[in-house]
Every structure is written in C-alpha cells, then in structure tokens.
Amino acid sequence: MAQLQAAHFSRASTSKLAASLAKPASFKLLYWPINALGTTSREMLEYGGAKWENLSQSPDNWGQERLQTPFHVLPVLYIKTEDENDLVLSEAIVVEHYLAKQFSLLGDNEYEENLIKMFHNSSHLFQAAFAQGVTLCSPDVKERQLAAFLNNTLPTWIQTHEKHLHDNGNNGHYVGEKLSLADIRTAVAIEHLTLQPQAAQIMEVINKSEPLIKVKETVAKDPKIAAWRASEQGRKLTEASKAFFTNPPFASKPPPKN
Template sequence: MVHPFFDPAQAAAFNELALKRDSTFELKYFGFHGLALTSRIILVVSGAKFTNVIPTDWAAEKTLTPFGVVPLLKEISVDGKITINVAESDAIDRYLAKKFGMAGDNAFEETVINSYLNNSIGMILQIYLKVFAVRDPALKAEAKEQLSNGPIPTWIKFFEQHLSDNGSNGHLVGNKITLPDIKTAHLVDIINVVKEGTITEESHPSLMKVKTTLDSIPALKAWRATDEYKAFSEFNLQHLGFA
C-alpha cells in the first residue's frame, strides 16, 4: 500500500498549494532546534502562520511516518479544504524555500543555490556526526582538532571567496535571502562552537555578513525572544553543547 505522504493522488493538491503563500503550517519535531531549525527560520522570516508540534506519544506516532523520523510538515489551505504533507528535513526546506522565493528566480540561480546548499549540508553533517553525536571527551576533542585543521578551513576559504565574488552583501546569490544563506549562518555558529573565534568579522567579514544580515531580520529577532525558542535553545545547550 502506498504511504499517504507519497500517494500520487495528492499531485493536484500539491500543485495548487505550492503556489500559495497564505497557507497554515504545522511542523512536527521535537523540542529542540536540530533538523527543524532551517524550516522554522524560513517560516518565521516569511511571515507564515505556523505551529511547532511536539510529539506527545512518539512511539505510536512514529509508526505512522514514512521513515520513522521527523520533521514532518503539514500544510493546510487558507479555506481548510486542502491538506498536504512533506517528509524529510531537506525536502521540507527546499519545498518551503521555493514557495517563499528563497530558491532562486531562474534555473541558473536555483542550480547555484543547490550547489552551495549541498556543500554546506555536507559540512554540517560532518560536524554533527564527528563532534556533537560523540560522547567520549577525548574522541570529541580529537575530531574537533581534525575538522579545524582540514574540512572547516577548506569550507571557509571557498565560501568566503564566493561571497566576496557576490559583493559581500550578506547573500550567496543575488541580493536577497536564499536557502543557503540560512544554512551558512547556522554553519558559522557551529564552526565557532567547534573552535571558538574561527570565524569573526575581522577574519572572515563576508561570512559574518551573512550571519548578521539574517540575525537582523525583525521577525527572526522577535521569534528568538519567545519562550518557545528559548526552550529549544536550552535543550540544545544541555544535550549538544551549543544553543
């Protein structure tokens, strides 16, 4: 039996809602940032109406998901008559980015955006798997050292150059926020957790410009001041070592 998320009968509903920006959204994920962070930021800065849904009985809910994992996105039309669902964080991020104008204005921009995005995702996964998912302090310290002497400087070098080539305007593509800008800002934060002071305004101004540009968005600043966001950050700090 085809899983409801992947039923081709949804095609018409997807095609209709993909063009709409007045939907209501429910983003199901646990009570921390993790894999839902980027999707939450897209929804916040786009002014979308959304609710963070925290699983209350994950053992039971897990059996209903396509892969036994979250996040999951539910989109409901403004009249409440159409509902669609999207699984997997990267698919959710890209779906929302395209809906809210963060995936490029043409085929060239979309391809460049995906190139930047995939590279940063690879770097983030390395750090999470080798550092934040490791409990042994000695192994964690060793991984930090290896990353700080190889993959991280390489990523920094290329992204600082690409951002400079785009005018150091706080964006990787064009002059407005796109999906890899959000990933880049997040990556700046976690790289500085791996080794404090690695990326600063003095050492890498173009990368820091991406972060400060995103951080200055009023809607995002307002959300970060909420009790909900602070609770997510506190969980992150306790369990991963960074907020």
C-alpha cells in the same frame, strides 16, 4: 503530543495535489525541541509570515511515534492547503526547498536557484558532518573527531564559501543583494555551532572569516527572524539546545572494556 498520522504520502490525482501544495494555508513543523536540522525551516516560516505551529517531538515517545513519519526521521512538515487538503513533506532538504520557493528565497531565475541550492546543500552537509562526527560520536573519540573537524572540515568549508561570497561582492548574501535560502542555511549552521560545548574553539576560527560573519549578521538583522529568536519560544529552544548538546541522548556509547 498527539502526533499526526503521516506514514504514507498521498498518491491519487497528483496534478490536483500539486496545485494544492502550491497554495498552503497553514503549516505544522514536527521536530525535536532544539535548534538543529529543523531550525532553517522554522526561521523561513517566520520570515515568510506563515501561519504555523511548532510541534516538539519528545525523545521519550520516539520509539513508537517515529513509525508515524514517512522515513522515521525528523523534521516533518504538515501542510493544510487552501482547498482543505492535508499534505506532508519529509526530509530537511526537501522541506527547505519547498518553503524557500513559497517565500521567494530561491533567487530570480533558474540559474540563481541552482546556485542557491548548491550553497545551501554545502552548508547543510557541513552541519551534518559536525553532528555525526562530533556531537553524536562516542566520548572516547570526541577529542580526536573535534580535531579533525577543526583542522580539515571547518577550514575547507570556510575557504570554499569565502570565495563564492567574495565573488558576490561580500555583501552578506550568496546571490545578488537579497536574502536567500543559502544565506539562512549558512547563518543557521554557524548559530548551531555557537550552541556547542566546543563553541569557543570553533568560533575562534569562524570569527576570522569576515564574509561568513557578514552572512550571519545579515540574517540576524532580518526583523522577523530576529523577533523569532528573541521570542520566548526561540529562547527556550536555544537553552534546550545547549543542554542537549552537552549530553546528547542519541550519542554513540564507547565500546565495553574487556
């Protein structure tokens, strides 16, 4: 893949660039060819009916190509604006907030927006905790790390999110009665866990939470998101994810034996 050069952000005439950013014409999203931190952005781009291209970063070339990204991490969103500017955003949460604003997924007022961002951030950190604590940990401590996740991180996340979902009427949404960034982010986190080698143990717990399963099912029923997941590209990402998480190439290695 010929990666776009985006090691630095545009700085000049930021007021004009802000106006450009508010009027995107098309997008390119660079991420690994799996379902992980880039998945929420992919699904929002589909939900919003955007013109976009899914760029897959090969781990084989990452050593050099990471230098062409702002923080040497993925995802990166490349934006072609209506006035022909080429802009870039990096960091998953920033990209997701931007896309959510573009596609009216941040509620109807500032209070709803901040509620949605809080629920979104909680589920983002929850998924990241699993990735760092279990997926990418050294094999010699994986069983202990998984137990900690199942006994502490997972039940705490479920308990706190169930309360907020009950407060909203247990209707499959965190805020109001329409789809939001928070709904999609939580659904993606759950779907992410279904792709893990430990999925049976994890989903045995999550399936007992009617409110969270309702969010997952509500997002899955959205026509555009459902079509993306069922597409050839979506199916390939799912299968590649299962293989990746079985033997993650970036996982920590056990310490050498004395």
